[in-house]
Amino acid sequence: MSGYGLKLAGAAIAFLVLGFLVIKIFGDIWYRVGLGAALVVVFGGLLLVAWNVDRKDKAKRAGLDELPPV
Numbered sequence: 001m002s003g004y005g006l007k008l009a010g011a012a013i014a015f016l017v018l019g020f021l022v023i024k025i026f027g028d029i030w031y032r033v034g035l036g037a038a039l040v041v042v043f044g045g046l047l048l049v050a051w052n053v054d055r056k057d058k059a060k061r062a063g064l065d066e067l068p069p070v
Helices: 002-033 035-060
Strands: none
Touching: 002 035
């Protein structure tokens, strides 16, 4: 039971640190080039991550469409 608590605490700390880094990076971009460019960078990065995940998922399911009907 204590292993689960430690993992949960570790995940919470990692989430907190990641959130701080995202706010710091976004704030620095916003300060240097403006809100529009900061939003483009952040959402562009999210779009690239989503595209990569979708591409990998399509590669996993590549042969499933050729299966005979059940």
